[in-house]
Each structure stands twice: as C-alpha cells, then as structure tokens.
Amino acid sequence: MRGVSLKVKLTALYTFFMVLVTCAVLAVLFSLSTREVLSSTQTRLERRVQESTEDIRLRDGEIRVGSDFYSVSGDVYLSLYDENMYFLYGKIPYGFHESPELSDGNLRIIQDAENRQEWYVYDLSFRLDGENLVYVRGVTSVTEAEAGFAVTVRFALILFPLMIVFTALIGYRFTRRTLLPVRRIAETVQKIRADGDLSRRVGTPETGRKGMPEDGNDATTGKFPGRRKESRDEITQLAETFDGMLGEMEEAFEREKRFTSDVAHELRTPVAVILAQCGECLRDETLTERQRQELGIIEKKAREISDTIGSLLFLTRADQGRQALQREMVDIGELTRLAAAQEEFLAEERGRKVEIVCEVPEELWAFVDETLYIRMISNLISNAVFYGRRKGHVWISLREENGRVVGSVRDDGIGISREDLPHIWERFYRADSARSEGNHSGLGLPLVQWIVEAHGGRIRVRSELGKGSEFTFILPKK
Numbered sequence: 001m002r003g004v005s006l007k008v009k010l011t012a013l014y015t016f017f018m019v020l021v022t023c024a025v026l027a028v029l030f031s032l033s034t035r036e037v038l039s040s041t042q043t044r045l046e047r048r049v050q051e052s053t054e055d056i057r058l059r060d061g062e063i064r065v066g067s068d069f070y071s072v073s074g075d076v077y078l079s080l081y082d083e084n085m086y087f088l089y090g091k092i093p094y095g096f097h098e099s100p101e102l103s104d105g106n107l108r109i110i111q112d113a114e115n116r117q118e119w120y121v122y123d124l125s126f127r128l129d130g131e132n133l134v135y136v137r138g139v140t141s142v143t144e145a146e147a148g149f150a151v152t153v154r155f156a157l158i159l160f161p162l163m164i165v166f167t168a169l170i171g172y173r174f175t176r177r178t179l180l181p182v183r184r185i186a187e188t189v190q191k192i193r194a195d196g197d198l199s200r201r202v203g204t205p206e207t208g209r210k211g212m213p214e215d216g217n218d219a220t221t222g223k224f225p226g227r228r229k230e231s232r233d234e235i236t237q238l239a240e241t242f243d244g245m246l247g248e249m250e251e252a253f254e255r256e257k258r259f260t261s262d263v264a265h266e267l268r269t270p271v272a273v274i275l276a277q278c279g280e281c282l283r284d285e286t287l288t289e290r291q292r293q294e295l296g297i298i299e300k301k302a303r304e305i306s307d308t309i310g311s312l313l314f315l316t317r318a319d320q321g322r323q324a325l326q327r328e329m330v331d332i333g334e335l336t337r338l339a340a341a342q343e344e345f346l347a348e349e350r351g352r353k354v355e356i357v358c359e360v361p362e363e364l365w366a367f368v369d370e371t372l373y374i375r376m377i378s379n380l381i382s383n384a385v386f387y388g389r390r391k392g393h394v395w396i397s398l399r400e401e402n403g404r405v406v407g408s409v410r411d412d413g414i415g416i417s418r419e420d421l422p423h424i425w426e427r428f429y430r431a432d433s434a435r436s437e438g439n440h441s442g443l444g445l446p447l448v449q450w451i452v453e454a455h456g457g458r459i460r461v462r463s464e465l466g467k468g469s470e471f472t473f474i475l476p477k478k
Helices: 006-055 142-195 234-282 289-319 332-349 370-387 444-454
Strands: 056-059 062-065 077-082 087-090 107-112 117-128 132-141 327-331 355-359 365-369 393-401 404-411 458-464 468-476
Touching: 006 056, 006 077, 006 107, 006 117, 006 132, 006 142, 056 117, 056 132, 062 087, 117 142, 132 142, 234 289, 327 332, 327 370, 332 355, 332 365, 332 370, 332 393, 365 370, 365 468, 370 393, 370 404, 370 444, 370 468, 444 458, 444 468
Parallel strands: 355 393
Antiparallel strands: 056 062, 077 087, 077 132, 107 117, 117 132, 327 365, 393 404, 404 468, 458 468
C-alpha cells in the first residue's frame, strides 16, 4: 500500500476498527439482550400472576373475579383452577394445547411440538378465606418474545452496512481535515529551505547524520535525487522535513555544549590561581583583620565559582556521553552516614547548626558508582541544610525494598511553591524565595537527577511551602 495516500490508509484502518468494535459490542449486546428479554418475560409473568390474586374474592360462598383478571396484560394470559385442576375462570392463549399438572411456585417451559411454540407457565396457589385452595395459572409465549427481539436483530443487520458506509465517509472527512495542517506544515518547511526565512520556526527536509545532508541530496532546495521513490503520504513528508530541522537543532546544541565546556575550561585555571593566591595571602601574618575578611570573601566566592565550573563540566560530559559510570558493590549505608557527618560539620562551620538524623542500616550494599553516589547524596543533604531552618532538622533514610534501594532526604525548611516545583530540575533555576539567601548555582538538583537516572533509578520530590521538602530516590541494588 505504498502508493495509497495516508487519508485512505487511516480511513480504512478507522473503518475496520469501528466495524470490529461494533460487531463485538453488538454480539455482546444481543447475547445480553436475549437473556434480558427472557428474564423480563419471566419476571413479568410472575408479577402478573401474583398481582392477579387481588382480583379474586369469595362472596356468599361463590368465587368472584374482577374484570382485570380477564385482560391480557403484557401478553400474559390468566386462568383460575381449583385444587382438582377444574377450570373456573380466565383465558387460555390460542395454540396452547398442553395442560400440565399444577405446580405451585414453579416456572416451567412447555413445548408444543405440533405448533412449534414454547410457553412459560407459572402456577401460584392460595386459599380464599383460609379454606378454599385455588390456583392461578399464568401463560405467556416464549416464541413471541423471541420473535419480537428477532425483528430488532434483523433491523439492526439491515442498518449495519449503512452504518459501515456512514462510518467510512465520516472517517474519511475527519482524516482529511485532520491531515490538512500536516500537509501545510510540510509545504511551509519546504519553503523555508527554499527562501531561508527561519522566522517561520520550522526545520529542513530529510538530512543525514548529525544534521548534514546525505550524499546526493540538495539541502537548499530540499529535493533528494538519490531517493528511489518519493514519499506520498503527509506524515512521511513531515518526518523527512523534521529530520533536517532536528539535525540543525542537534548541531546548535552541540555548539552550545562545546561553548559551555570551553568557557568552563578557560575559567578553571584563573579561578584555581585566585584560590591559590588567596591561600598564600591569608598566611601572611601582617594582614589586618579587615584585609583577612575581604580575602575570605574573595576566596569563598572563588570556591563557589570553582564548584559551579565543576558541575558544568560534569553535566557537559554527561550530555556528550563521556561521563562513564564506574559501578561496584559498595556499602551505601556507610557512604550515606559519612556524607551526613560531613554536611553536618560544614553546616556548623557556617553557623546553621542543623541536626541531621540518619536512619540508615548498618550495612546496605548496592552496585553503584561510589564517587557519583557520594556526590548525589551530599548534594541532597547540602540542599536540605541550605534551604532548611536554622537549628532545624534533616532526616535521612535508606531501606531495601523489592530488590531496590529506597532513600529519602527530608527537611523542615522553607519548602518549594507549586509554581517552582516543576522547574527545580532545570539548570540554573532557583526559586525566588531562595535567591535572597545563599549562593547555590542551581546545578545541584539537575546533577542529582542525572546521577540517579544514569544508575537506572528515579527521583521524585514532595514539598509544601513553609513546611519543608522530601526528596525520594530509588536505585536498583544490582
């Protein structure tokens, strides 16, 4: 079906699917409806017989019946018998030649082989004034009930082909209208390749690897003489067009990555020199207290820049696929406790005095990159300390669950607003409430996310503004 348009393909698929679903639904409905019709007939018969007892009275020693007893309601025929099966009152349907024995409270099917009919028969006994025993018999035709439903089925089968045609027409019109923007997008993309007007915000025709045109392809006109056969459906055209766009986007991203990496590398050396010189100057005993304070500020800011550069280089290598994992079986319980102790010490040095509660088993082994795991858990703890309350608490937990490691870092700090929560994994993003305090670069959480996902795990966060945040990560043990 290569030469068939996409509209026809989708219309055929849509029609086939609708016919298949309709057939299945009708089959189920017919089956259920047959049962429901018969069940409804039985229920109607029993109710009519039970209600008819109200029309039977004993007056002056004689049995009297109301006029409603003779009426045929819902195709139910009523008749009255004494205990010796002597007919007293009522009507018997035409064609009902059988006279089965009376059976109190039993619903039976009587087959009339001669007339090829089936009947429901229901007998109900009761005593008039507590003495005279009589029976009310109700009879209704099963055959007529089924015949009435059969008419409905035949009517549905007659309408079914018309429904198929109608469905196909509607599907074709819907598909044609739906695919119209797709064709227009493809045409617009081709025009962009012809006139170079990138303001249209669309890409290029099909391209080869790394966004470069394949051999024999004209990247200017968007024509591909090397192709055996031009694609005829709109989706294929769109895919071919966006291949070129994706190639150009990939090239632009690669340039951005190279620029970031180059800038980070270029800044690394001068920042290292600044840190070294600050260290040398601070050892000078002739410095005044004010000079030492100013040098301390310079050293602190230079160290923050150095950390940011290190994170940038890490993420750049990760984006380029050059950040390999060195996984081995390590005791992450011990690593977590060491990281917690270090962050608690650093918090005290900064004057925050945050209490870190570590609920970690003595031993918990997992197949991870030791260096990256320490970096990940340290970033989470540092983040919790940084955004926590002064003299607040940070709770760290680790446990094994279904062959996985489940860990969490929770604080009772400022929390994250609903507006900021979806953006915390973005690079350089910092919530407004945090910008006035501290100097976090906004790269810690993206780095944490990459490390967790690189190990085949996942991480999620729950937070409430003013009450704190909880980061939960799940890592495979092996």
